[in-house]
Every structure is written in C-alpha cells, then in structure tokens.
Amino acid sequence: HVVVGILINGFSNKGLMRDAVRFFLKAIDGGLEPNLVMFNTLIEGFCRVGKIEDALKIFKQIQANNLFPDVITYTAIMKAIADKKMSKMALNIFFQMIKQGFIPDAVSYCALIDGFCKQKKIADGYKVFDMMIRSGLLPDTATYNVLLNGLFREGRLEEVSQLFHQLSKRGAKVDVITYNTMINGYCCANKIGEALKFYEDMKAKRMEPSIVTLTILTDAFCKHRRMDEALQMFNSMLDNGPLPNVVTYSCLIDGYCKAQDIRSAYDLYDQMVEGTVSPNIITYSSLVHGFCREGRLDEASLVFQYALDRGLMPD
C-alpha cells in the first residue's frame, strides 16, 4: 500500500494526474484495496492544478469504497476553493466538516486564514484566528506567518512589527519562513534597508538563510536596478550555497532585461542551458519580453522557438 501511495504521489506531484489515476486504477485491477491516503493524494493532486471538479469526483469515490474522508481530505479541498478566491465557500465546507464531527487542526485553520488574507480580507482572517483560539488550539508559527503576510499586504507595517516582537511571548518560534516573510514584506514595501536588517538579524541568530531568502533579496535588488548587488548575491550563492535555482536565475534574467542589459541576461540563460538548472516558461517569458521591448523581434521569436523545442508550453 505504501509503495503504491508513494508512486501515486510521485505522479501527482509532477502534475501528471492522468498517469496517477491510471496507475491507481491498474493497481486496483490487480487486487489492491485502495486506502484513504491514496484518495487524499489524488484529491490534493487535482486541487493543486485547480481541477476541483475532478477532486470532488474522487471525493465521492471515497464513500463508494466504504471509507470516510478525514481532516486532510477536507483541508486540501478547502484550500483549493480558497485559491479560487472563494474563501466564503471554503468556510462553509469547514463548518460542514465540523458538523460531521471532525475536529479541525491547526493546519486546516491556517489554510482558511491564509485564504482570507490573500484576498485582502484580513479582518475575516482574524475572525477565523479567534475561532481557532476559542477552540483551544495554540496558533503555531505557520499561522503567525500567514497573518504577518496578510498585514504586509495591507500595508499595516506597524502591526507587523508589533506582532513579530510578540511571537515568542505568544509561544510561537520564529522560523526561516517568518524571516523570509518579513524580508519579502519589507522589500515589497520598498524598504530594502529594513529587509536587510532582518537578513542580518537572522544570520546573527544562527538561522540559515534559505534559497528563498536569498532569492527574495536578489529579486529586490533587481527590481531596484541594483544589478551589482544582485549579481554579488548570486555569486555568493554559487560560492557558498545554497545554489541558485530556476527562480533565482529568472529574477536576474528579468532584471538584466529591464535594465536594458540583454547581453548579461542572455549570458545567464546560456549558463542555465549548459548547466544543471533548466529554464522554465517564465524564464523564457522574461527573455522574449526583453527582446520585444528593444524591438528585436527576430531574436524574440527565436528564443520563443527554443522554449517550444524544449517542450515547454507557452501559457
């Protein structure tokens, strides 16, 4: 069962839902008794690619197989619905779930709160947060990370720093994602200086900056056309790790294009093609856009063709 589950998850994670389902059905044909983990994996896979209808079809199959959904099942579906900007409906499902006797855990609360925060309905997010506390759950770091992010989105920087400083008092540990959230929030608010303070702070606390941390900063430098500093960040990643990934490269390529230095952008692209980090459709989109902006349409078409040659799907 576990091996089959792992394989379904493998297909699912790559967005190959057709293969995931085909494999699942074949295993059943061979006499396998499906279990809830497999159904949940399929549901989450469909949800991740936005195919809620298909997810619900699988959901019905759970009962048809004399199994019962659990909190994980519901959370995956709630998140998918919230991602479609329908947090109200997600909340209804949440209540349904409770009516049916399931006890939501911190993960399901967090998913709901995040949905509201991302739709700039932080007041509703806080209502769910209050429900969470009333239910006796202690909000964890992830919950606070979601709230910090929501406050940033609304420009409520004063409350951000208050909350950040209360975290330990409230019994939540500050983790790398908390710092990344702070750094990214300040970068988006055009306060790179403040962001860099948190970057230093995290290092002083012996917390390892992640690939995301460094990419946030690289991108911020790029967006401010501070390409020297962006490149410095990038080189330090090559030297000391964590190694840049496709997102890091794409930030730089886009930055160079917009700084009208297509030459450097294209050099980086070459490095990718020759190296181990494959460009994706976003990388190509930045390059194509860069060439178009300069009126270099032939090169734009050529690069576009390269993307197709690599089997990438233009969106």
Next chain:
RNA sequence: CUAGAUGAUCAAGCUCU
C-alpha cells in the same frame, strides 16, 4: 518497540482585476 506514502505559511515573468 520502531520506521516508510496524503493537507497549511515565504521567492520570479506576462495578462486580467
């Protein structure tokens, strides 16, 4: 006795709001 598969929070382009 113990281990292995499923759900939440952070980063990139374009478009739309």
